[in-house]
Amino acid sequence: MFIKPATPVWTRGGVGINVELRQAELKSAATFQGQFPSISKFSESKELGDRRTDPIRSSGPRGAIRTSTEKDIKELIEQKRYFKADQHLIKLEYELFTNNATGTNEESNKKQKTEIDSLYELLGAEIFTVVKESMNISKEYPNLLKEAVQVKIQEGKADQTYLEEKEKSGSIPEARPRQWDTKWLSVLQDSVNERIGEFPTRSDDNKVEWLTHCLTQLRSQLKADFDTIVKCIKPCYLPGYNISAKYAECYHKKVSSHIVLFAENGLKEKEVHPLLYWIYNCYPDIMVALLPSEDARQQLLNTLLPERTISNLKNEYLSALQSDARKHMINGLRVEEENWSSDEEPLVINDCYHSELPIDIIQIINGAVRNTGNLTCELGDRALSIMLEETNYFLESFQSSAENFEKKHFNHPNFIPVVIAIINSCEAIRDYLNKDEKITNIALKDNILSILNEVEKRRKDTLIKILFCKLKPHCKMLVTAKWLDCPEPIDKIFEITEEHLTELKKLKPPQYQDLLREIHKQLITEYILRIMKRRLNCKTENQQKQVADQIQYEADQLWALFCCFGSEATYLRSALPEIAEIIRLKDVDAIIIEVAALFQDFPDVGKEHIRTILHMKVNVTKSDEKKILNILNAPLNNVDSSVNRKLFSNSTLLKAV
Incomplete structure (x- = not known):
């Protein structure tokens, strides 16, 4: 049984202390510190904060722990002086442990153990109430949470000291180790579970609305709580304890249970998106406050839902x-x-x-x-x-x-x-x-x-077909006997083509250029086809010149028309003029040069094509023809043999010759 101090009393600072008890306390404290140096060192360390504001360090000689009665310790607990009360409890427990070891006064020891256990139960209830209410207490009474944390640290060191003692002597008090750290985490988890709580019952009529509401509410709760943890709770703990990460684990367990519930609620099709967005965007973004490390956040994220569920x-x-x-x-x-x-x-x-x-x-x-x-x-x-x-x-x-x-x-x-x-x-x-x-x-x-x-x-083929269906009757009249005396065919061709090209200008530029080049090419091909049809034979050199001049004139007109509409197919310009020049020329060597030029520009021109052109001329002998055609056997230099240069290999032209 604890004995109250007796008179006479030495009074200092308004606190009555029995002189004999004070002396005994100092002696006992010295002994206790010798047995538990870690605890005595802790009482002197900076972990307790500023002596000016800390009620634990402001009373009594430095490092001294006097023996108190059950009533004194209860009063300390009621006064929220938890650290001081815990110091006395640790000392009383040790004294009881040493008394039990000597086997003295067994009945008294049993009673004292009951009192100590009762006091520890009372202190623990107070401490863990503070821990459970950390969110509120850390804002209003931060020193109270700090005091509770100091008790946890002190109890942890006492556990460690007893475990070291057990290795030496083989025995420790029955209640040791008290493992307050484990209980501490359990209380934190309980606190988190209560704060998150449960969500309202789902309505089948507005599942997405219900899910969105729940996730929005959860996000707001987490952001508010994490802000409090970082600003108010974290400063009450030592950095090494990493309280932010421990809170993160507690919240993650509760959040995970809710996310699993949402995932198993029969979400269909796009109803899944709000949940996935919350998982991959909102949750990691919120967790940054407690877990700055991306790797740590990713580890938690990976355990939020089973892999099969998330898949x-x-x-x-x-x-x-x-x-x-x-x-x-x-x-x-x-x-x-x-x-x-x-x-x-x-x-x-x-x-x-x-x-x-x-x-x-x-x-x-x-x-x-x-x-x-x-x-x-x-x-x-x-x-x-x-x-x-x-x-x-x-x-x-x-x-x-x-x-x-x-x-x-x-x-x-x-x-x-x-x-x-x-x-x-x-x-x-x-x-x-x-x-x-x-x-x-x-x-x-x-x-x-x-x-x-x-x-x-x-x-495009359709648009070309529409144009050439209109042009066909007029094209058939080209390079015929009547053609020399009647400009109508080419005039109609120009008129119809211009009208059609005007409509095509509402194509986007790349497509317009492509189609314009194709029409230009096909129209030149159609003109060449009329030459290949051999419907006009020149009977005199004058008529030969007239045919050449007409082809040259109409070629220039066609080029001007397509230039007006922005044609970039410049290679097509030379085809008809070179044919016209072959028809016009009289000298065989000059004709050979012109045929070579045509062959250079259009490598797919064949001997049959040249024969047909020569057929329109006057007085070209078989010997001259053979000499002219031989140029097509000569190798060509710097020839562009691309598809765009193939003008004479059109199947229609081949049939014509």
């Missing part, structure tokens, strides 16, 4: 993304088909026929990749691949729709504008694909570009 969520979302993209792309195509068949001319922007369809497709792709890429780069790459697959599927449908339009609406007043708008749409999508450096699936990209090329080619 199922990703697949569910990507599947929904794919389905949604296909639906929107096809809906966009249906709207476009309605626009094609309407009476309204396509919209003109920047002097080109414009369609919103490629913009819609690009936005669908970008939106899916952006939203998914905001989750993880891996998901963003998978989304891009899926969007390319859907674009491929869409373009196959787009190609079919374009062909159906041509079949059913050939006589539509806006037929040519719509065909041009279709070509422009292909150009917009191609331009987007070629500029997107994130596309790594080259095979899929090439397949998409191949479909675009095919759609464009067929539409």
Whole structure:
């Protein structure tokens, strides 16, 4: 039983201390410090804070621990002087341990043990209440939390000292080690669990709204709590304890249980996105406050959900993304088909026929990749691949729709504008694909570009066919007997071509240039075809000159026409003038030079072509012809043998000769 101090009393600072008890306390303290140097050192260390404000270090001689009664210790606990109370409890426990070791006064020792256990229970209840209420206490009474932390440290050192003692003597008090650190973490977890709590019951009618509300509430709670931990709780602990990381683990356990619950709540399709966004964006962003290390955050993130669950969520979302993209792309195509068949001319922007369809497709792709890429780069790459697959599927449908339009609406007043708008749409999508450096699936990209090329080619062929169907009757009249006396054929050709090219100017520049070059080439080819038909034979040198002059004149007119519309196919300029010069010339050597020039410019010109041209001349002997044709056997220097230079190998021309 604890004995209260007896008189006489030595009074100092308003505190009554029995002189004899004081002397005994000093002696006992010296003994205690010899046995537990770590505790005595701790009482003198800077870990206790400033002596001016710390009530623990402001009373009694430095390092001295006097013996107190049960009532005194209770009063210290009630006064929230936990560290001081714990010092006395540690000393009393040690004294009881040494008494038990000597076997003296067993009944008294048993009673004293009961009192000490009771006091420890009381102190523990107080300490762990402070710990549990750390969020509030650290703001209003930070010194109280600091005092509780100091008790934990002191008890931890006492445990360690007893364990060292056990290695020497083989015995320690029954209650040791008290393992307050383990209990401490358990209380922290309980505190976190209470703060996070449970979420309201889900409603099937508005699952996404419920999920979003829960995740928003959770995010707000975590941000507020983590701010308190960093600003108020962390300063109450020693840096080595790493309280932020311990709180992070506690919150992670509770958050993980909620996320598992959300994931198992039957989320379908795009309902998954809010949860994935929270997992990959919100949660790591919040955790930065407690875990600055990215590796540490990633380790926690990896344990938030089972790998199989997170994989199922990703697949569910990507599947929904794919389905949604296909639906929107096809809906966009249906709207476009309605626009094609309407009476309204396509919209003109920047002097080109414009369609919103490629913009819609690009936005669908970008939106899916952006939203998914905001989750993880891996998901963003998978989304891009899926969007390319859907674009491929869409373009196959787009190609079919374009062909159906041509079949059913050939006589539509806006037929040519719509065909041009279709070509422009292909150009917009191609331009987007070629500029997107994130596309790594080259095979899929090439397949998409191949479909675009095919759609464009067929539409361009249609536009060329429309023109040459109109030109054909007039072209047939070229290089005939009547042609020399009648300018009408070439005049009509110029008129029809100019009108058609004017409409084509609403193509986007790359496509316009490509189509303009093709029309220019085909028109020159058509003219050469008329020469190859051998429908005009010159009977006199004067007529020969007249034919050559007419071809030269019309060649110049054609070149001027295409130059006016911006043709860049300069190589085509020499074809007809060189043929005209071959017809005009009389000297065989001069003809050979001109044939060589034609051969140099157009390496696919054949002997039959030259024979046909020579057939229009007067007095070309077989010997002269053979000599002229031999030049085609000579090797050529610096010849461009590209497809664009192949003017005479057209199957129609070959048949003509």
